[in-house]
Amino acid sequence: MRERWRRSIGWAACLCLVFVAGGCATARIAEHRIVSGRITDQQGRPVPGTPVLVMGRQLDFTTTLDYVERDRRTLRVLTADDGRYMAEFIPSELGNNLYLFFYAEKGFDGVRFQRPDGIDITKRLTESRELRLDQVLLDHSQWKEVQRQIAQFGADSAKGKILRQLGLPERIDRGTGDQSAETWWFYSKGMSYRFVGSAVEGSYTFQPIQGVLPLPSTK
Numbered sequence: 244m245r246e247r248w249r250r251s252i253g254w255a256a257c258l259c260l261v262f263v264a265g266g267c268a269t270a271r272i273a274e275h276r277i278v279s280g281r282i283t284d285q286q287g288r289p290v291p292g293t294p295v296l297v298m299g300r301q302l303d304f305t306t307t308l309d310y311v312e313r314d315r316r317t318l319r320v321l322t323a324d325d326g327r328y329m330a331e332f333i334p335s336e337l338g339n340n341l342y343l344f345f346y347a348e349k350g351f352d353g354v355r356f357q358r359p360d361g362i363d364i365t366k367r368l369t370e371s372r373e374l375r376l377d378q379v380l381l382d383h384s385q386w387k388e389v390q391r392q393i394a395q396f397g398a399d400s401a402k403g404k405i406l407r408q409l410g411l412p413e414r415i416d417r418g419t420g421d422q423s424a425e426t427w428w429f430y431s432k433g434m435s436y437r438f439v440g441s442a443v444e445g446s447y448t449f450q451p452i453q454g455v456l457p458l459p460s461t462k
């Protein structure tokens with residue numbers, strides 16, 4: 244398992260202090276902590292190589308009990324072949340408000356799995372030196388349809404590979420002259436592919452557009 248720190252500024256270790264204000268628990272913990280667990284799919288099988296993030300935010304509170312985020316740092320680890328992960332860190336080096344995420348922008352299989360909610364581990368880290376947090380990754384609501392279409396086109400086909408990488412297209416435009424031509428649009432990912440028959444004739448990238456609903460299942 245690999246760990247990667249992202250730090251923008253350094254600060255000294257502080258004594259542990261916990262309080263709640265503005266809806267956020269904060270803590271300064273200068274001692275070593277370990278967070279570990281196992282990630283499985285709905286069938287109980289391990290999910291290897293999936294990212295786990297510990298995200299720390301440095302929150303400074305104001306006299307009105309509001310807060311301002313001054314800094315954000317993350318520690319990233321990957322699950323082993325058996326789905327187990329372990330993150331070792333000093334919380335105060337990440338921030339005073341800490342969350343655990345079982346996904347990341349890179350490395351998480353968002354075509355197959357839903358993104359689970361983040362877990363606020365700030366208070367738990369003040370109560371225990373070691374935390375055990377397992378996670379079951381639920382199938383994405385479109386996963387069955389993705390599988391069906393991959394089987395239809397073939398896993399080694401261009402369409403099958405694109406479906407596995409990006410999921411269902413959010414729009415399909417079909418040509419009026421050439422009935423075998425069609426363009427798949429992935430707005431949220433900023434990509435489109437033009438097909439003639441089963442072959443990719445071209446691709447186009449653009450600024451991602453959020454809020455476009457995917458096509459409904461054709462089942």
